[in-house]
Amino acid sequence: MGRDYRDLHDPNAEYTMRELSAETMGATAKRGGGRDVEITDVQCTMVDGNFPWTLVRIYTDAGIVGTGEAYWGAGIPELIERMTPFLIGENPLDIDRLYEHLIQKMSGEGSVEGVTVSAISGIDVALHDLAGKIIEVPAYQLLGGKYRDRMRVYCDCHTEEEADPDACADEAERVVEELGYDALKFDLDVPSGFEKDRANRHLRPGEIRHKAEIVEKVTERVKDRADVAFDCHWTFSANSAERLAEAIEDYDVWWLEDPVPPENLEVQEKVTDSTTTPITVGENRYRVTEHRRLIESQAVDIVAPDMPKIGGMRETRKIADVANQYYIPVAMHNVSSPVGTVASAHVGASVPNSLAVEYHSYELDWWEDLVEEDGLIEDGYMAIPEEPGLGVTLDLDVVEEHMVKGETLFDPAP
Numbered sequence: 001m002g003r004d005y006r007d008l009h010d011p012n013a014e015y016t017m018r019e020l021s022a023e024t025m026g027a028t029a030k031r032g033g034g035r036d037v038e039i040t041d042v043q044c045t046m047v048d049g050n051f052p053w054t055l056v057r058i059y060t061d062a063g064i065v066g067t068g069e070a071y072w073g074a075g076i077p078e079l080i081e082r083m084t085p086f087l088i089g090e091n092p093l094d095i096d097r098l099y100e101h102l103i104q105k106m107s108g109e110g111s112v113e114g115v116t117v118s119a120i121s122g123i124d125v126a127l128h129d130l131a132g133k134i135i136e137v138p139a140y141q142l143l144g145g146k147y148r149d150r151m152r153v154y155c156d157c158h159t160e161e162e163a164d165p166d167a168c169a170d171e172a173e174r175v176v177e178e179l180g181y182d183a184l185k186f187d188l189d190v191p192s193g194f195e196k197d198r199a200n201r202h203l204r205p206g207e208i209r210h211k212a213e214i215v216e217k218v219t220e221r222v223k224d225r226a227d228v229a230f231d232c233h234w235t236f237s238a239n240s241a242e243r244l245a246e247a248i249e250d251y252d253v254w255w256l257e258d259p260v261p262p263e264n265l266e267v268q269e270k271v272t273d274s275t276t277t278p279i280t281v282g283e284n285r286y287r288v289t290e291h292r293r294l295i296e297s298q299a300v301d302i303v304a305p306d307m308p309k310i311g312g313m314r315e316t317r318k319i320a321d322v323a324n325q326y327y328i329p330v331a332m333h334n335v336s337s338p339v340g341t342v343a344s345a346h347v348g349a350s351v352p353n354s355l356a357v358e359y360h361s362y363e364l365d366w367w368e369d370l371v372e373e374d375g376l377i378e379d380g381y382m383a384i385p386e387e388p389g390l391g392v393t394l395d396l397d398v399v400e401e402h403m404v405k406g407e408t409l410f411d412p413a414p
Contacts, residue, residue: 022091099120120312155179228252
């Protein structure tokens with residue numbers, strides 16, 4: 001349509017008293033050592049993977065380019081375009097200040113949560129890649145160093161007969177034996193044949209028995225060869241979630257994920273308190289503030305932030321730090337391309353309470369082709385790159401081949 005989102009008028013952004021640009025803050029001293037770098041442009045390209053991945057690139061006057069990824073969804077490229085003028089001329093090494101600068105500038109457009117935060121997350125990831133390349137350190141070093149050389153990866157599993165307990169068990173065994181994973185996840189919000197009304201969130205007894213049978217068949221099949229989690233996608237009522245969690249307490253469940261909708265913290269706390277089945281929540285709570293409430297209320301046993309969605313790499317590190325004060329582990333939700341997945345692995349490597357990072361694309365045979373590096377995931381683990389930045393390089397030919405219809409390829413790195 002020809003509209004330019006960079007030129008949208010917002011009096012709140014233009015006259016805010018909390019202006020955090022380098023010029024306003026007086027953060028303009030010469031740095032030396034090749035660190036006097038300015039951002040010249042920000043671009044996006046959407047790739048049609050198993051999700052429409054939003055890739056982000058930040059360009060500089062030094063010819064160094066950083067690549068990141070925002071969570072998928074409509075409107076995110078436009079929001080990144082909207083924020084580009086706030087980044088032009090800034091030094092990309094000031095990641096924390098630039099993050100807060102964008103949060104403040106976009107406060108009138110929803111930077112408390114939602115797609116605005118996800119757009120900022122993609123910029124944050126690209127800044128970490130860029131800053132690491134400028135000072136020649138891997139991204140995890142920018143987050144405080146690493147606890148581990150490789151990150152455990154859990155495989156989100158699917159089958160054409162996703163409601164068949166035996167089919168799920170067969171796929172679990174295949175993924176463990178043939179693909180080498182020792183951590184899996186299956187969906188439980190699948191049709192059972194006992195449903196009467198899909199709107200009321202209530203599980204009838206037959207539905208509970210069906211879901212418990214999936215859990216029983218899968219966990220009994222893999223036994224100690226793999227940890228297995230089960231996802232409910234925030235589907236059920238409080239009472240139904242409590243009855244489901246109780247019904248699977250005798251099985252070796254790694255965690256039950258998002259059994260109730262995310263908005264009501266008191267209900268989440270009630271469900272978690274009702275069961276010995278570990279409850280995991282986090283992909284739909286934004287920034288450290290919302291996760292802090294979740295953690296401090298003890299409404300979660302394992303926290304599961306989706307890094308490119310809920311705030312980016314530094315914000316996820318902050319969430320992990322809060323969780324660590326309550327001895328709560330972190331298992332990062334992730335549906336990203338190799339860019340966001342590797343970035344999540346960098347975060348996971350840098351925090352002590354990290355369990356695993358999700359891999360949601362094992363059925364997509366070209367997932368790894370998106371980057372030039374081979375062997376990103378081997379035997380269920382991801383080695384943390386030691387190259388500067390994220391340590392992955394986009395293959396622009398593959399990006400172009402799989403772009404969303406009507407999308408434009410961003411400029412190559414110099």
